[in-house]
Structure formats: structure tokens, C-alpha cells
Amino acid sequence: MYTPFESIYTSLRHRICLLDYPPGTVLRESQLASEFGVSRTPIRAVLQKLSYDGLINSQDGVGNIVTEPGDEEIFDIYQMRIKLAEWIGYARPRELTDQDHDIAIALRQRAEILTQKFEISEYWMINHDQHLLISSVIGNSAMRQMWDQLYYRAARMWYQHIRDNPSGAADSLLAETTEVCRAIYEKNSIALGHVQSNYISYGLKNLGGAGPRDAVSE
Template sequence: MTVEGGITGECEDKKRIGAGEIHELLRDRICLLEYAPGAMLREIDIATEFGVSRTPVREALQRLSIEGLIEARTGIGTFVTTLDPTQLREVFDVRIELAQLFGRLTARAATPADVALLESLLTRANSLEEKFDLSEHWQINHALHFAISDLLLNKTFLETWHNLYFRAARVWYDMSRGIWPDAVRLLQLEITDLLTALRENDIEAIGYIKRNYIKFCWKRISSRQHL
């Protein structure tokens, strides 16, 4: 492919990006703290970056607002939200309770591909012992969240489950910098436990494992923030 052809292809790719993809990219940046709490998001800047009109950007921002990740302040602009201690506790309380519903909702059977995916994530998690890499830590947790969520067939439940995960994620990943060895150890143990349940095709056990590890994360967050 010529250089000219490559550039044209890149521009066309950018023009084809939709509101859903923009929403996911912005959401991930918020969770990775690339957009810090309180940061202003400008429609024109985002539209320019992705080579689109403001319409899909507005749609993406509206979804983020519904999810509680950003807020529009009349006459001022759109900002990344923060979670005060009460809100943070409420988010984790609900996540802990929701996790226990896994075994009570319709789910598909686990497959060898599901097991292989978690095995690959465990290998990646083990490599984190060698060096601090917040982005890789996020990517592994992100993939793990969706790998487990993919087992469930209840879309209404999943909407809430995903939303609360992303609202809490940025707090946990930010804290991981200060408790790196412990954060990695928790991730390794969680994937190991989930693998055992997955191999046994025990969806109810998966729910209780998620509940336990959400509680472990909350315990560390609350102790360090004196909540």
C-alpha cells in the first residue's frame, strides 16, 4: 500500500467511527484516568480528533452522562464526575449484592474458548509481577470483566452491572499504583478461582467469587481513604 493510500485509509476509518465506538473510547479514558475527575470534555475537540461531526460525539457524551461518568453544567461545559465517599460506598454495596445474582439468572454454558481466554489473562497477570504497568492491569481487568459478563444472557442486569463496574473502576485502578504488589496478587487469585469455577461450569460459584473480590477491593479502598 502506498503512503498516500495509507493516509486515505486512516482518514476513512476515522470518518466511519460511530457514537458507540466513541463512547467506549471515552469511557476507557475516564477509567484509566487519562481524563481525570473534574476534567472538561469539549465536543469540538473530540469531534476533531475522530474526524466526525458533533452529532455522534453528543450521543456518546449523553450515554456517558446517563452512566454517571460525566455531567453537563449549564453555561459552563461537560466535566468528568467524581465519586464522593457516600456514592462510592453505595456503588460497591450494590456491586457486591448484584454479584450474588449470577447463579440465579439465565446463563449459557462455559466453553473451552472461555477457559482459554481466562488462562491467557492469568498468564498476562503473572507477568505484572515484574513491573508496574497500570494500562496492562486495566486491560486485563477489563477483559476479565467482559469475559465473565458474557456468560449471562439477561441484558437488563448487564446494563447495570457494566455501569457500576465502570463507575468504580477508575477508583480501584488509581489506588493500584500505591498497592501494586497486593493489587496484582488479588488479580491473580481472582482469575485462578474463576478458572476453577469456569472449568466446572458453576455459574453460581462465579458470582460468589466476584462478590468476594469486589469486597476485597472495597476493603482496601475504604481503609486507605479512611471511609
């Protein structure tokens, strides 16, 4: 948010995740450069990072195309997120504090309001803030890095699904935030990870995928 790079990178990632740039959109470097008031050079740096993140695909002579995740890829990413979530409590978690609980309570309140008047943007922001909270709990830096990366790769699909099927989304989110509150109140980071894993799993089910072939059975 502070350096120009971070600011532009966050903006573009936000647009891709919220489908302002739906899959297939062609991003032109010169256009983005003029929009953000910089030259093509820093824009290219941002696009390269987005490319490493798997969010766009740069093709010489054509443009930077927002990727369209296939069914297999969606399944793979969700499977990884489910597994990683199970490990959150074992990845050198920092101690959960009363302040964490306050934040979680606030998120639950926002989710409760959402059940009365649903707004997709607010739904997203609650999800996002909860992700930031939980991510901050992970002490293992390698783990946290992967956790964040997969979150942003999965966000589009989830957002699209909720946008098309908003019924029940607020109730589910309220239930999730409630469970998160409890786990944090109990200062039990292992439980916190399990809650995450469960709700990601529910999400995968709702997305309609039990996997490309046979589901993973451990």
C-alpha cells in the first residue's frame, strides 16, 4: 500500500479477484501505465508478479490475459487449502489474544448484519478481513506465504459462485465467523484451523466439485 508497486499490485489483484477483470480480459500495459500515471516499466513488474501468482498469462505480441481456472485446477487449489488449513494450528502459530477476539467479534457482527441485508461487496470484505486475521496467526512464514497465495488464487471462483448463488451465503458466513470467534476465544489455534478447513471443504462442495475423478481419501 505504501510503495507504488504494492499499491498497483494490490489494485490489480483486487480487480481480478472481484471479477472486474473477468477471465479472458486482456490487460494492456500502456493503458494501465497511463491510468496509474507511471511508465510501462513498473506496470510490467506488477504483471510479472501476477503472472507468477497464476492470475494472468503474458503472451508476446498479444497481451496479458486474465487466466480462466479449469475444473482440475480449482479442485487442486481447494484440496491444498483444505489440507493447509488443517495445519494452521501446528505451523508455529502465535498466541491468540483478546484483541484477536475483539476483531473476530466485530467480524461476526458484520456477518450478522449481512444476513438482514445482503451485499456482495460487504460479504467479500468480511471474508477478506477474516483471512488477514487468520493469516496473521500463522507463524511459519513459508506456510503463511502459501496460504495467502492460494487464497488469492481461489478467491475469484468463490466470489463468482456467491454472486450467482447468494442464497444462504450470509447464514453460512455468520456460522463460520461464530465458530472462528469461539476458537479464538478458547485460544485454540488448532481448532481455528479445523474450522477453516471445514468451511473451505463446504465451499468446494457448493462449487459443485467432488474432484475431476475420484475424491482424495486419506
